[in-house]
Amino acid sequence: MSQGQWYPPEWPDRIRALATGGLTPVTPRRAATVMLLRDSAGASAGTNTGSSTGSSAGAGAVAGTGPAVHMLRRRTSMAFAGGAYAYPGGGVDPRDDDHLVGWTGPSLESWAERLGVPSPAEAQAIVCAAVRETFEEAGVLLAGPTPGTVVGDTTGADWEADRAALVARDISFAGFLERRRLVLRSDLLGAWARWITPEFETQRYDTWFFVAALPEGQRTRNVSTEADRTVWITPADATAGHARGELQMMPPTVTTLRSLLPYRTAEEALKAAGTQNLAPVLARARLEGDQLVLIWPGHDEFTTPVPPAGPATGGTA
Secondary structure, three states: OOOOOOOOOOHHHHHHHHHOOOOOOOOOEEEEEEEEEEOOOOEEOOOEOOOOOOEOOOOOOEEOOOOEEEEEEEOOOOOOOOOOEEOOEEEOOHHHOOOOOOEEOOOHHHHHHHHOOOOHHHHHHHHHHHHHHHHHHHOOOOEEOOOOOOOOOOOOHHHHHHHHHHHOOOOOHHHHHHHHOOEEEHHHEEEEEEEEOOOOOOOOEEEEEEEEEOOOOOOOEOOOOOEEEEEEEOHHHHHHHHHOOOOOOOHHHHHHHHHHOOOOOHHHHHHHHHHOOOOOEEOEEEEEOOEEEEEOOOOHHHOEEEOOOOOOOOOOO
8 A cells, every 4th residue: 555645536536526516515414433542551553353242452562652542444345434444433313412311521502612513402412423433333331320420341232232223223322321321421522623524525424523531341342333443552553554554544533643642641632622623624626727636724734636547556544
């Protein structure tokens, strides 16, 4: 895999169609993703492709400093970002907008202001998506029976049945919390960044990135049907792997990993969340003569000329 920016091979034609008025942008769907952190002397550089009940920390050399982040590699068959490393995440369930859930932490009004959305209900749905997706894709649940507690082991058959029902959208996350009599721990999350999928993509997301620490007593599991590999890795090791062309990532992933580099512990990162800029980042494309150039505002390192026939080989982003 060559070094440089990675992008899907269909992008050049779609960018040209957008520039000439032949493509109408799809409205982005609200989404959330979580950078789940844990403290350790070092993070395993290995990965795991085990079963859904296996630990996601693979065997490998210990390297890097600071907290490790849980990442998954999206299956190459996925329509969006196939083969790329990412964090647990996914779209908002509209059913979580209009049903108040047990809640602790900053008020819904505070969350709406922080996330830049017009209503507390919309803020609740976005935070619910962050917590739900972390449970669905990593088996980790940021909720507890009381405002000051978090559930322990979530690996039992009854938990797995609920997790599968959430994945299938047979139940809403609000309904799941209510039935389990659980309180969502919004105080364990910190909003970190916001990126919007480029207008020329067929699947678009308006995604809020959060940070959270792995709760004591819980462990991640490789349970996502969208991933073929998971890993605990320090941001330093992940960005180094990207620079060597070994780990394929999209610009939002690379950027958020880099932004975690200054922090020595998960607690430090969580405390810093309130100072992070949540202005949305939306990629643009411009024509320079016959050459198309892809631009990520505020992130000049990702500015890339798009060849007429698309990239000859894969790269990284």
